[in-house]
Amino acid sequence: MTGIDNTPAIEVSGLSFRYPGADRDSLTGVDLRIERGDFTAVVGGNGSGKTTLCKTFNGLVPHYWSGTFDGAVRVMGHDTRDLSVGALSHLVGYVYQDFGNQLVRPTARDEVSFAPVNFGLADHRERTEEALELLGVTHLADRFTWQLSGGQQHLVALAAIMALRPDVVVVDEPVAELDPAHADGIYEALADLNARLGTTVVVIEHHAEYVARHARSVVLMADGAPVWHLPAREAMERVAELERHGIPAPQVVRATRSLAPWAPVPLTVEEAAGHLREHFSDPGGGPGPLPPAAPPGTADSPGPRRPSGEPVAEMVGVRHGYREVGGGLAVVLHELDLTLRDGERVALVGGNGAGKSTLMRLFTGLKVPREGTVRVGGTDTRTVRPAALADRVCYLYQRPEQMFLKDNVREDVAMFPRGRGRSDTDALVADVLDRVDLTGLADRDGRLLSGGQQRRATLAIGLAMRPALLLLDEPTSSLDTASRDAVIAMLDALADTIRCTVVATHDMHLVAEWAHRVLVLDHGRIIADTTPAALFADQALMASVGLVAPQITRLGLSLGLNPPPLSVGEMLDRHQTTGRIRA
Amino acid sequence: MRKERDGISVEWVKLELLRTAYATRGGLLAARDPRFVIGWYLIFAVVPWFTHNITVLAALFTVCAAAVFLSRVGPLVLGLFVIGFVLESLYVLFAAWLFGGDMSTVLALVVLTLKLATISLASMAAFVSLDPEKLSDGLLSMHAPAMLSFGVSYGYRMLPVLMEEFHTVVDGHRLRSAPLAAKGFLGWRVVVRTATTLVQAFYPLMLNTAKRTRTTVEALETKGFTYAAEHPDGRRIRLAHLRADHRDVLLIAVTLLLVAASFALGHAYPLQAGVG
Numbered sequence: 001m002t003g004i005d006n007t008p009a010i011e012v013s014g015l016s017f018r019y020p021g022a023d024r025d026s027l028t029g030v031d032l033r034i035e036r037g038d039f040t041a042v043v044g045g046n047g048s049g050k051t052t053l054c055k056t057f058n059g060l061v062p063h064y065w066s067g068t069f070d071g072a073v074r075v076m077g078h079d080t081r082d083l084s085v086g087a088l089s090h091l092v093g094y095v096y097q098d099f100g101n102q103l104v105r106p107t108a109r110d111e112v113s114f115a116p117v118n119f120g121l122a123d124h125r126e127r128t129e130e131a132l133e134l135l136g137v138t139h140l141a142d143r144f145t146w147q148l149s150g151g152q153q154h155l156v157a158l159a160a161i162m163a164l165r166p167d168v169v170v171v172d173e174p175v176a177e178l179d180p181a182h183a184d185g186i187y188e189a190l191a192d193l194n195a196r197l198g199t200t201v202v203v204i205e206h207h208a209e210y211v212a213r214h215a216r217s218v219v220l221m222a223d224g225a226p227v228w229h230l231p232a233r234e235a236m237e238r239v240a241e242l243e244r245h246g247i248p249a250p251q252v253v254r255a256t257r258s259l260a261p262w263a264p265v266p267l268t269v270e271e272a273a274g275h276l277r278e279h280f281s282d283p284g285g286g287p288g289p290l291p292p293a294a295p296p297g298t299a300d301s302p303g304p305r306r307p308s309g310e311p312v313a314e315m316v317g318v319r320h321g322y323r324e325v326g327g328g329l330a331v332v333l334h335e336l337d338l339t340l341r342d343g344e345r346v347a348l349v350g351g352n353g354a355g356k357s358t359l360m361r362l363f364t365g366l367k368v369p370r371e372g373t374v375r376v377g378g379t380d381t382r383t384v385r386p387a388a389l390a391d392r393v394c395y396l397y398q399r400p401e402q403m404f405l406k407d408n409v410r411e412d413v414a415m416f417p418r419g420r421g422r423s424d425t426d427a428l429v430a431d432v433l434d435r436v437d438l439t440g441l442a443d444r445d446g447r448l449l450s451g452g453q454q455r456r457a458t459l460a461i462g463l464a465m466r467p468a469l470l471l472l473d474e475p476t477s478s479l480d481t482a483s484r485d486a487v488i489a490m491l492d493a494l495a496d497t498i499r500c501t502v503v504a505t506h507d508m509h510l511v512a513e514w515a516h517r518v519l520v521l522d523h524g525r526i527i528a529d530t531t532p533a534a535l536f537a538d539q540a541l542m543a544s545v546g547l548v549a550p551q552i553t554r555l556g557l558s559l560g561l562n563p564p565p566l567s568v569g570e571m572l573d574r575h576q577t578t579g580r581i582r583a
Numbered sequence: 584m585r586k587e588r589d590g591i592s593v594e595w596v597k598l599e600l601l602r603t604a605y606a607t608r609g610g611l612l613a614a615r616d617p618r619f620v621i622g623w624y625l626i627f628a629v630v631p632w633f634t635h636n637i638t639v640l641a642a643l644f645t646v647c648a649a650a651v652f653l654s655r656v657g658p659l660v661l662g663l664f665v666i667g668f669v670l671e672s673l674y675v676l677f678a679a680w681l682f683g684g685d686m687s688t689v690l691a692l693v694v695l696t697l698k699l700a701t702i703s704l705a706s707m708a709a710f711v712s713l714d715p716e717k718l719s720d721g722l723l724s725m726h727a728p729a730m731l732s733f734g735v736s737y738g739y740r741m742l743p744v745l746m747e748e749f750h751t752v753v754d755g756h757r758l759r760s761a762p763l764a765a766k767g768f769l770g771w772r773v774v775v776r777t778a779t780t781l782v783q784a785f786y787p788l789m790l791n792t793a794k795r796t797r798t799t800v801e802a803l804e805t806k807g808f809t810y811a812a813e814h815p816d817g818r819r820i821r822l823a824h825l826r827a828d829h830r831d832v833l834l835i836a837v838t839l840l841l842v843a844a845s846f847a848l849g850h851a852y853p854l855q856a857g858v859g
Contacts, residue, residue: 045802060804064801064804084810085805086805088805088812089806089807091729094734096798096801097618098795098798100797101694101797101799101802102802103741104737104742104802104806105736105801106605106714106716106736106739106740107716110716114804114806115653115805116809117811117817117820119807119810119811119814119817120809120811120814120816120819120820144605144759145740146744148651161805169599180852201818273726320587321592322594323589323595325598325602326607341606366754366757366758367587368585368587370587381585382584382585382586383585385584385585386757387757387758387760388762390758390850395758401794402748402755403755404754404787405752405759405784405786405787415760416759418761419760419761419762420762421760427739447791447794461759465759469853
């Protein structure tokens with residue numbers, strides 16, 4: 001196609017764009033050059049224009065979204081205005097944040113072959129097989145796309161765009177909708193495409209950790225224009241600037257900056273451990289400055305805390321499963337015994353399909369177990385209707401839009417207390433909305449709010465139900481870091497109204513910062529009932545259920561800290577304490 | 584005491600719909616070329632209208648009933664059909680009695696019922712045997728508009744997602760709306776509540792769907808859907824895999840033979856219903 005070798009993959013010059021009807025430019029004066037074969041991360045806060053910028057690469061802007069378009073975008077030397085969206089998709093592939101909606105055909109193979117067949121390419125069969133092979137999803141080819149897990153769907157969406165053999169691949173927030181293990185899988189697949197085929201990869205990403213590990217260059221976007229475009233390591237050195245734009249630096253960067261400011265910025269846990277070891281364990285012949293020490297404040301018992309509070313809910317010998325399309329019974333929970341007590345903050349962790357959601361749903365009474373007993377506050381869930389249990393148990397779905405039944409947030413929050421005839425409904429709703437800081441947005445439809453606001457709105461719905469037991473399914477998934485921290489802070493503040501909170505999550509930061517008790521679910525059995533620190537220290541267990549501890553915890557472990565630190569603050573505190581002791 | 588049931592429950596209805604839509608049970612017609620299956624269906628959709636002979640109609644009905652059996656139609660669809668059929672027959676008898684009709688009125692109505700029942704059986708047998716891809720390719724090859732054939736396959740693709748979402752929303756209503764104080768006479772309050780919930784559940788469902796289709800429409804553009812509408816190559820490639828063999832021809836031949844036999848039978852032993 002383009003013979004000249006130094007043509008950049010993407011060249012943007014003087015680009016401004018305004019959506020029709022908008023009162024300000026979404027992109028303004030953008031100049032950007034992405035070299036061929038680069039692995040670029042586009043970072044920036046919400047509304048900084050990241051997604052709009054990336055949609056100019058495949059021509060959706062301005063061909064599909066017509067607006068005021070000035071300047072030029074060249075992809076592999078072609079001006080995007082001269083080519084149709086269809087022609088551009090041979091140059092640039094785009095995977096959406098909500099990639100599930102990008103899959104339009106029933107089976108995976110059909111999905112992958114859809115574009116090559118539409119374009120009438122004679123070698124569509126080879127392309128399809130090649131793309132399936134490339135992403136390692138050949139074994140899924142004949143499955144229906146709705147049967148696939150989120151991670152598998154993402155790989156199929158990626159395979160479908162690779163079938164056109166594009167030179168550039170754009171992936172919008174792969175981590176947002178996926179659990180960490182699958183997100184790692186996607187990044188490895190992208191790195192592989194980049195290394196093997198020389199495909200230029202552009203990712204839109206909130207999580208600096210993934211940026212540091214995989215990207216070679218970083219574009220920081222703010223107010224519709226790039227602030228800078230730098231090599232990854234230089235970008236990570238600008239900790240304060242990233243933080244200002246809502247991108248907290250990776251934990252290892254923050255820890256290393258504080259403990260060894262003279263060391264180069266580490267991009268991975270291994271690098272950080274290397275720097276810290278080098279700078280600490282060298283002189284004096286001492287045992288090293290970071291000996292194992294108990295974290296201040298927490299109890300030093302490594303096992304679970306002794307049960308203390310009143311039981312809020314329990315499961316005895318519970319076995320449950322569901323029928324499959326083929327007619328077989330898929331057993332999800334086996335012989336499960338569990339007691340949830342007053343004052344507990346429980347995190348439920350485990351891979352996809354481990355039974356987390358099923359376990360939580362059994363507490364709501366929407367389902368009753370096939371065998372065994374589920375009791376909530378002493379009441380067998382079989383003896384009452386779910387509506388009666390709703391006075392005591394509240395379950396918040398993973399996808400907030402499933403909680404919005406009315407056309408504005410206030411009505412949704414008021415629905416339960418009003419239905420139960422509470423006289424103080426209005427006051428309660430006002431109070432709850434105030435607590436989640438949504439009073440100003442209460443008359444909007446929940447679906448039109450941002451991800452973080454939606455999550456807070458569902459929390460408000462839950463709070464207005466005044467449950468004894470609050471169950472949350474992945475409350476921090478698909479949130480940017482700032483919204484995630486806001487949700488964690490809000491969960492912290494719930495302690496006074498909710499007796500027991502259970503969170504099913506893949507987010508190990510949430511586990512580390514919020515939970516007191518962790519239940520590890522694997523293939524329908526609880527294989528560990530422990531504390532976050534003890535869980536993270538048990539590397540064999542973590543690996544067997546596919547969990548990855550927060551960076552700072554892994555860093556602590558590789559420096560020999562046991563129990564490992566759960567936050568950057570704790571690591572620094574412990575270092576200071578031990579430092580003082582040695583001095 | 585509540586119990587987890589595998590029998591008639593919302594969960595079972597969902598599974599049955601999926602089994603029906605995705606032709607998971609296999610059967611006689613499932614292995615055939617979709618164009619011939621659609622052709623087979625058209626025979627039975629058209630032929631009953633050419634006769635008033637009850638013997639012929641009964642014979643056609645029997646053939647279609649056999650086809651339904653051989654196509655392994657699931658209990659949900661079949662059950663709904665039987666309920667409809669029985670109610671319809673009762674209604675016929677009742678209407679004839681009410682309007683003071685005699686046997687000839689009943690027979691005239693039976694003719695119509697038999698015709699509709701035969702066509703329903705044929706459509707069950709045919710569409711239970713066509714999975715989304717086969718159906719959309721079959722339609723495309725018969726020069727249906729590309730939008731229709733895509734719409735069919737996309738509808739199938741969304742069916743499980745929408746069913747799941749609808750169930751979730753209804754569950755949300757069950758948990759969060761005001762509990763009923765009393766069931767009312769014959770449980771009429773429960774019926775009214777269920778009906779209003781089902782209607783109200785459509786609001787969030789529609790909005791959520793509208794949100795997700797934005798991505799879908801953009802993705803279709805990048806996957807060359809509009810390009811394919813203007814260039815015939817894609818259609819040719821997509822349909823290249825459709826190949827009829829002698830068994831497909833045999834299917835149509837046997838069907839035509841059975842239809843002819845039905846008419847012969849009707850000619851030999853006619854049971855006419857006036858001028859219908």
